[in-house]
Amino acid sequence: MSRPDRLFDLLQLLRDGRLHRAEDLAAELKVSQRTLYRYMDRLVASGVPIVGQRGVGYRLRNEIVLPPLTLTPDELEALQLGIAIVAETPDPALKSSALSLAARLDAALPAEPLPPDAAWKQEFAPSLSIARGFSHMPVLRSAIAGRQKLRLVMQGQSGTMRPLKLDHVGRVWTLAVWCEDSAGFRDIRVDLIESVTPLPELFVDEPGKRLRDRP
Numbered sequence: 001m002s003r004p005d006r007l008f009d010l011l012q013l014l015r016d017g018r019l020h021r022a023e024d025l026a027a028e029l030k031v032s033q034r035t036l037y038r039y040m041d042r043l044v045a046s047g048v049p050i051v052g053q054r055g056v057g058y059r060l061r062n063e064i065v066l067p068p069l070t071l072t073p074d075e076l077e078a079l080q081l082g083i084a085i086v087a088e089t090p091d092p093a094l095k096s097s098a099l100s101l102a103a104r105l106d107a108a109l110p111a112e113p114l115p116p117d118a119a120w121k122q123e124f125a126p127s128l129s130i131a132r133g134f135s136h137m138p139v140l141r142s143a144i145a146g147r148q149k150l151r152l153v154m155q156g157q158s159g160t161m162r163p164l165k166l167d168h169v170g171r172v173w174t175l176a177v178w179c180e181d182s183a184g185f186r187d188i189r190v191d192l193i194e195s196v197t198p199l200p201e202l203f204v205d206e207p208g209k210r211l212r213d214r215p
Helices: 003-014 022-029 033-045 073-086 092-108 130-134 137-146
Strands: 050-053 057-060 148-154 157-169 172-179 184-189 193-202
Touching: 003 022, 003 033, 003 057, 022 033, 022 057, 033 050, 073 092, 137 148, 137 157, 137 193, 148 184, 157 184
Parallel strands: none
Antiparallel strands: 050 057, 148 157, 148 193, 157 172, 172 184
């Protein structure tokens, strides 16, 4: 039997979550204890969540280990949004798991300091309700891709906007727009948008109104 096959068989033996003595595992695999120890070291080095030590025993922790992942910006946005929605569920266990995952994800992400004019976004994070704005996401994305003007209503205010970009810092989502009414750029919190109405009017890039022209 090849080593990869024995490693797989060893992993199968550990899947019950119980504590196994090295001598018992070695006998089951028909290898020496010294070889068994090498197998254990190899599994641990590969990221398998095994706890224990020589002379005591080994068991498999109830965890799922993922290999290093490289996410696209869109995939990261989808993951962040999904966590935010689950974090608002009334199920205490699901909510706790979502918040724990959010903290681990934030710790793993590269640190990117916020510019001074965007620091306000983080202040709203504890009370942010992403799920309220989730239903608007398909319309907002479609309007950005199609360069379609929108009528937005938020907190009793309304205006005609050119949607330019959806952005997020952690789970704080904002929509960058050119506001036709105030003739200026704005960052709008997506969770505060009450309604979105696509307008029949499209827009084209104009100097001073493009995303790259924003101060």
